[in-house]
Amino acid sequence: MSEAVKLKPTPKGRGAKSNRTGRFEAEVREAFDDGWGEEESPKPLRTELQPMKSRTIIARNQSPDVGFDRSINPYRGCSHGCIYCYARPNHAYLGLSPGLDFESKIFFKPHAGQLLEKELAKASYKPATIHIGGDTDPYQPDEKQLRVTRQVIEVLERHGHPFTIITKSALILRDLDIYARLAARKLTRVAISITTLDRALARSMEPRAATPGKRIEAVRRLTEAGVPVTVMFAPAIPGLNDHEVEAVLEAASKAGARGAGYVALRLPREIAQLFEEWLETDHPDRARKVMSLVRQIRQGETYRSGWGERMVGDGPVAEVLRQRFHLAVKKFGLDQPWTPLDCRQFTPPRLGGAQLDLFG
Known part of the structure; x- marks a missing residue:
């Protein structure tokens, strides 16, 4: 952070420590110490849900760093509140903060199933594996009532379309019936993100996500149902959780996982300052060391976006992590x-000539 600022207390169960201004906003908000030395009690921060009027549901990409060219994101924003989430800067495009707004102002696609059927029905459509959850978690808490992700996977099952999905939520087990049937048909694989086995660190870093134990249990139950599962150690944060890579992979293996991947911490745009605020508040004893190591894997910067390096970093610290992971x-x-x-x-x-009412 450029200046040492005493931040106001933030509501419990939230990851970001401020509502730092997005890069497209006309006004800038800054926290400051007014000199009174008194802390205000944080106001409750409720999650606000807003439907999105989308015309398409499948997003395309040409990135060589990911193993898919199309994806579906049922939600924009995520109430899990993971401080490191690389999707946070996307909220700035909505005129909102990548900080607390990202985890409390959630946009969802209520007609996701209809939109998907419409796109799959196009004569020009060529099937290839769709990835669900490339940006925000498809099984964040409000999915329990909204069932947007459930809509999507029901459509994919109905039409025999293959897909992969990634989550850090045990809510995926609600849909175990679908995953078991699709796995038997070789139509799905699941990735579970496990960043730490330390409950205290998880609660600080991912305040509304499932506990590490529940994620390991999700791996076990999915694999017992015949669903192929890979575990993602993502992000690997040097000086904070990277020492756990072997322990996480061992626990996942014992639970039945068949594959693993990792991603080094990425801090594009507003995330860098939000992450530093969080470190200085929740982990002040390690803040300076962690940021030093982060810069060591990013050639002296907090982030580098070049293909091939943005996921794993560069330099000796990144190379040691890479070797440990593969061993x-x-x-x-x-x-x-x-x-x-x-x-x-x-x-x-087969939609016939009926016109879908997408926004009614």
């Missing part, structure tokens, strides 16, 4: 080959 993968048998998902089962929806 642990081999040691715990998390290098099993995946059976390719089957696109041949896809049958396009």
Whole structure:
């Protein structure tokens, strides 16, 4: 952070420590110490849900750093409140803060299932694996009532379309029936994100996500149902959780996971200052060391966006992490080959001439 600022207390159960101004906002808000030495009690921060009027549901990308060219994100914003979330800067495009706004002002796609059927029905559509949750978590808490993700996977099952999904929520087990059926047809794989086994660190870093124990249990129950599961150690934060990589992979392996991946901490745009605020508040004893190591894996910066390096970093610290990860993968048998998902089962929806009422 450029200046030492005494931040106002923030509501419990939230990751960001401020509502730092987004880069497109006309006014700038800054926290400051008024000299009275008194802390105000934080006001309760309720999650606000707002439907999105979307015309499409499948997003396309040409990134060489990810293993898919199309994805679906049922939500924009995420109430899990993970302080490191690389999707936070996207809220700035809405004129909102990537800080507390990102985790309390959530946009959802109520007609996701209809939109998806419409796109799959196009004569020009060619099936390929769709990834769900490339930005924000498809099983964040409000999915329990909204069931937007459930809509999407029901459509994909109905039309035999393959997909992968990533989450850090045990709510995925609500839909275990679908995943079990699709796994038997070679139409799905699941990735569970586990960043730490330390409950205290998880509560600080990912305040509204499932506990580490519940995520390990989700891995166990999914694999017992025949669903192929990979564990993602993401992000690996040097000086904070990177020492746990072997322990996390071992626990996931014992629970039945068959594969593993990792991503080094990414701090694009507003996330860097939000992350530093969080470190200085929740982990002041390690803040300086962590940020020094982060800059060491990013050639002296907080983030570098070049293809091939943004996911894993660069330099000696990043190389040691890479070697440790790959040794642990081999040691715990998390290098099993995946059976390719089957696109041949896809049958396009038959919508006839009916006009979908998307926004009624």
